[in-house]
Amino acid sequence: MMFSVNLCNLLEVTSGKRLTSDLATQWIDDVDDPYELHVSNPEYAKIKVPDPGPEQELSILSKPIKILAQSNAYPYGLTNDKIERLEEAGYETIMDIAEATDETILSIYMIGPRSLSRIRDVIYQAIWM
Known part of the structure; x- marks a missing residue:
């Protein structure tokens, strides 16, 4: 079965x-x-899957992290404060955050384990939506 x-x-x-x-x-x-x-x-x-080519990636990964703000699209999104802290630390795109280690994100002022978990959850949601 x-x-x-x-x-x-x-x-x-x-x-x-x-x-x-x-x-x-x-x-x-x-x-x-x-x-x-x-x-x-x-x-x-029978399903033919096109080859994306090495230069292509999920378009969501190149989007700015500002799109992860709490909204109708992301009701469980990030607060403006967290987005500003991530941007000040040099994170510009969703890919930047997705590739960052937990330790690197936790080194940002006022981002602790709960915030890290929230950030990771929002990233997963954005990628899978």
Whole structure:
């Protein structure tokens, strides 16, 4: 028997209905139930996926971090204060933050573990939206 599930389907039945770093960790860590991921359905093999080329990346990654502000698009977004602190530390794009280490972000004045968790959650949401 084969099941096909996408991220939207998973989030519809997930408490909170938003992708967080904690949720992603729960999905992949400490799983006692056996699971397998297969892409063996012949219908999947018919789907032609274009080669993005080495110079292309997700367009969201090049966007300025200001788009992560709390809004209708990102109701759980970052406060203006956090965005200003990140910008003052030299972070300009979502890619800059996504590639930064936790230690580097935690070295920013007034950004502690809870803020870091919030920043990571918002980044995950932006990338997966």
